[in-house]
Every structure is written in C-alpha cells, then in structure tokens.
Amino acid sequence: MRRTLYVLLGVAIFAALWEGYKLVGSPDGTVLFGVRFLPRADDLSMPHLWTVLQRLGRPELTGGDPVWIVVLHACAFTFGITAVGFLGGALVGLLLAVLMQQFRIVERGLLPYVILSQTVPLIAIAPLMAGWGGTIMPPWATVSVIASYLAFFPVAVGLLRGLQSPTASGVELMRSYAAGWWRTLIKLRLPASLPYLFPALRLAGAAAVVGAVVGEISTGTRGGIGRLIIEYSREATSDPAKVYTAMLGAALLGLFVAGVVSLLEVPLMRHRRHVEVVTL
Known part of the structure; x- marks a missing residue:
C-alpha cells in the first residue's frame, strides 16, 4: 500500500x-x-498532459482503432521481446557471477571486460547485431539479443556482490559441515545474495526495455513500441500529443516490467527469512 x-x-x-x-x-x-x-x-x-490523455482515446487514423489500443498492442509485442532478452541476459549474468565468485582469476580477468562492454554505445552495436544475426535469426530475436546485452550487466555485478556477501564465519561453518561448493552456493550464498539480486533484476528489466526499444528503432523491426515512436515522430509538427502517447507507452512498459520483478521478490524474500530462522 x-x-x-x-x-x-x-x-x-x-x-x-x-x-x-x-x-x-x-x-x-x-x-x-x-x-x-x-x-x-x-x-x-x-503539450498539456490532458491533451496527451485525450489523444489516447481518439482514433490513430480516420476510422481506425483508438491510439491507446495501438499503443497497447505495440507494448505487448515489445514486452514479449523484452521478456526473452531479460531471461537470456539474467541467465548469462547469473553464470558469469557464479564463475567470478568461484574462481578469483576469472573475476580479475573477466570483470573489467564486463564493465567495458557497457561503455560501447548501443546505437552503434544494434545495426551490427542486426547485420550479424539477420541471416540466421528473425528480427525479433535480434532485438532480444540486444536487450539481453544490456540486461546481463546489472545481474552479473549485483549477484557477484551478493555471492561475496556471506561472512567468513558463515563460510567456515559450511566447511565444518563438509559442505561442498554446490551446497554452499545453494544453502548460503544464493539466499544471502537475494537483497542484492532483486535491485539488480529491476535494473536489468528496465535496461532490457531500453534495449528492446532502441533495437526496434535501429533494426527497423515493426510491431513494437520503438517503431511506433519513430512513426509517430513524423507527425510531431501536426499532432505533437500523438508522439507522447508512444513515449508514455514505453515508460509504462518499463514500470510494468519492474513491477513484475518486484512481485517475484516477495515470496523469495519471505522464504529467505524462513531459512534464516531455521538455520539459527
């Protein structure tokens, strides 16, 4: 509330x-x-905010669907691409974090390149990815790869910090139980990493939306909110409120993705507290 x-x-x-x-x-x-x-x-x-809201209720074209329906369909299309990119990026980030936590040499050698990857402008990478994957993947899959490129970084960095957060006494306790690497990861490190992981996942969700929108614009993929922003921008001088309807849709999509991740946080954090009580 x-x-x-x-x-x-x-x-x-x-x-x-x-x-x-x-x-x-x-x-x-x-x-x-x-x-x-x-x-x-x-x-x-x-334009006034109420002008933008009024434009949502009027037809996109004469005799066509209202703008809000067109924007909703475009957001649903982009959400599907974002979900695939988010899941792929989160999985890659999780694997990288686990490897970097387990092997210090991997962390020292790989972490600088993980950080460096985010300094390359996405607007320059998107056409390259479209060219590389255009012959073997459909356009939506190429956009998902672009979204996952932005999504993996916060997960990798945030989860790595979380996996390294258990105290030395907790790690020693697991060793005294003769717990191996896998059991220590599942029973100690992953539960301890949840407060670091979920903020990273929310950032990854928002980044995946940005990547999907920019990817749609850069690759010319039709059907999504990114392409709709470009199409409506052509009418900026004659119908400026229409441009902001597409931007509003993209912003609400980002909030929706972050909200979905937050819903997953509640049961997992409750389970984490339950595990802490049992182990104590």
Whole structure:
C-alpha cells in the first residue's frame, strides 16, 4: 500500500512539474550563455498532459482503432521481446557471477571486460547485431539479443556482490559441515545474495526495455513500441500529443516490467527469512 502511494505521489509531482514549467517557461526555451538547457514550453514541444490523455482515446487514423489500443498492442509485442532478452541476459549474468565468485582469476580477468562492454554505445552495436544475426535469426530475436546485452550487466555485478556477501564465519561453518561448493552456493550464498539480486533484476528489466526499444528503432523491426515512436515522430509538427502517447507507452512498459520483478521478490524474500530462522 505504501509503495502504491509513493508511485501515485511520484506521478503527481511529475505532473505538477510538467504543467508548472509549461505555465512559467518560455516558448523559446530557457537559454543560458547561448545554450538552451530547458526545453521550449509551447504546445508543439510540450503539450498539456490532458491533451496527451485525450489523444489516447481518439482514433490513430480516420476510422481506425483508438491510439491507446495501438499503443497497447505495440507494448505487448515489445514486452514479449523484452521478456526473452531479460531471461537470456539474467541467465548469462547469473553464470558469469557464479564463475567470478568461484574462481578469483576469472573475476580479475573477466570483470573489467564486463564493465567495458557497457561503455560501447548501443546505437552503434544494434545495426551490427542486426547485420550479424539477420541471416540466421528473425528480427525479433535480434532485438532480444540486444536487450539481453544490456540486461546481463546489472545481474552479473549485483549477484557477484551478493555471492561475496556471506561472512567468513558463515563460510567456515559450511566447511565444518563438509559442505561442498554446490551446497554452499545453494544453502548460503544464493539466499544471502537475494537483497542484492532483486535491485539488480529491476535494473536489468528496465535496461532490457531500453534495449528492446532502441533495437526496434535501429533494426527497423515493426510491431513494437520503438517503431511506433519513430512513426509517430513524423507527425510531431501536426499532432505533437500523438508522439507522447508512444513515449508514455514505453515508460509504462518499463514500470510494468519492474513491477513484475518486484512481485517475484516477495515470496523469495519471505522464504529467505524462513531459512534464516531455521538455520539459527
């Protein structure tokens, strides 16, 4: 309940800031030392929020479906791609974290490259992946690979930190029980890593959405919210509110993915507390 109130409060603050700046901001934007650092506040660049909501209920084209239905279908398509990319990226991140925790030489040799991989601009990688995988994979699978590329990093780093979090006394206790590597991983390290893992999974979910949207735009994949943003952007001068409907859909999709991950957190964290009580 408290989390829902925080979400509603955040939405209210965003709406107040948007409409407040539109009320007092300059139609030409705020310029300082010749550089515009705040956007234009005219109706073409920043339509009223209620105008965007009204546009959701009107047909996309004359006689066509309402915009909200088109955006919903596009979000559902992108969600499927995001789910595949998220699962693939999470699995790769999990395997890398386990290997780096078990073998210190792997951590020293691999972790710098894991971090370096995230410094390469996605907009440059996406066309390359499309070219490499275009002959052996359908377009949606290529976009899923791009999404997993962004998703694996927070899982690998966050889970590695969690697997290394048990105290030395806890590890020694498992050794005194003659517990091997696998049993120590399952009984001690993985339960201890859950508080680190779920924030990483939420970041991975949001990153997978970003990767899927950018991948759809870069590869020209049709049917998703990324392609819809490009198509609606062509009408920015004549129908600016329509552009923001697609952006709103992408933002809500990211929140939805993070919410799904949060739902998985509740039973697993309850199980972790139960295990802690039993072991004590």
